[in-house]
Amino acid sequence: MAIKHEITDGLNEEYYQITPDILGSFHKYRPPLDIFVLDESVARVSPYYRKGGRLTAEQVEELPDLANEGVVFVSRDDHPVYVKHISYQLDLVLVDKNLKETEIADIFVQALTRRTEELFEQPVPAVFDKFWRDLMVLTEYLSQDIHRSRALVRRLHREHSQPNHAVNCGFTGLALYGKLQVQDFEARRIVRKNFDRLAAGLFLHDIGMSKVPAFILSKEKPLTGDERSKINQHPNLGFQMLTKLDLKYPEVEACVAEHHERVNGSGYPQKKKGDAISFHGRLCGLVDSFCAMVTKRPYGEGKEFVAAASELRNNPGYDETMAGALQMLLMNDMKMKP
Known part of the structure; x- marks a missing residue:
């Protein structure tokens, strides 16, 4: 205009x-x-x-x-009314040049949290299609300037729920990927379809949790062996769900199947080690743990962002380069406090 x-x-x-x-x-x-x-x-x-x-x-x-x-x-x-209105027609953020970056971030948080919640409640193709359309608005927005992801990470949910965790991992993972690949983004060498699929993997890595009984996920007391076993099955359950959602892409499969594998071999379900874990699996595993650490749960408060990242950098189960980049992202780029 x-x-x-x-x-x-x-x-x-x-x-x-x-x-x-x-x-x-x-x-x-x-x-x-x-x-x-x-x-x-x-x-x-x-x-x-x-x-x-x-x-x-x-x-x-x-x-x-x-x-x-x-x-x-x-x-x-x-602003709250405006954010809610636009969040239901998310592609409008791409045409409105008058919105501030922080205001657009508010809109993405609301829209994608709602879409993710709908998908976790009903993981079927019709619901996924709506989620995918909004996710593509996000990747289009970030592909134009990956530094916009900073405003998203500043708005991570501080209360844990499966949809909140998914959104936190999506925002944090894309920001970390941007940090690791910043030169490719700035030179416009990023392949859009690969970026789209990584985004889907980050948001949906825990989709298998939708098949775990709710009473187990909300339990405040220590889990029994059988309950822990059910939770540990969620990467395999999620992997099986990808076929029904027509999401059989390597980037998505890696995030879903490998986000609990650890480079020192201490993870699950396949006990992969080192480079046997894909780049996307290592990235998602780090982000998954970080986002779990910084949110409030029934059994404890969330940790401060930089402290959580520092703890992961000193943990031999995570990719050292990625963990260092996450720490630097939060310390230098984000200047973040909860």
Whole structure:
């Protein structure tokens, strides 16, 4: 959209400028938030529509033209409403140039957490297709600038649930991959389909957990041997589920099957060791452990991010180069505190 009016920084701090695409995604007569229009004579916005009301037929015809002129706004006070609205039509983040990077990150967190929860509850192709569409918006967004992943990692969930853990691993794993392959990203040498499949593997590495009884996953007391055995089967269960979801790609299979293998041979289910574990398996295993350590569970509080990464770097079960890169990502790039 060609904006015909110069918008002051102060105005942008208080309002979102709405593109025609975003405007068109609202309810035709009853938008979910207040709408304002720029008054050029005083360089201020004036109320145009109040949430809960109804646009007139004349306003419905007029608003698209005003949006094309670049003078339609909504208040940043309505950020939660705006985030929720866009999260249901995620591809809109790719066309709205007025959203800040932090605001886009909020939208991705909400959208992908919801999609992942739906998929874990009902891991069938129809639900997966919706998840995949939103995931492709994320990879398109990050492939344009992998450094955008930093804002996502700053928004990791701090309470544990299977969907929250999946989203945390997806964001952290893609950020770590970007750290390890930053020169290829900046030179545009990353193969998009491989990046897409890695993203799917990171988000869905624990999909087999959807087949583990809920009472075991929520248990606060120590697990029995039989209960632990059921949990330890989840990589194999997940691997079997990939066929039903038409996800038989090496990157996805590696994340699902190998995320509990350890380079010193102490992992499971196949007791692989060293380079017998794929790059993607080692990456996902490290990220899986990190994200498990930093979230609150019934039996304990989550650890501080850098402390968790440092602990993993000193653990012989993890790839030393990857663990060091994760630590540096958090210490230098992220400047992160929980």
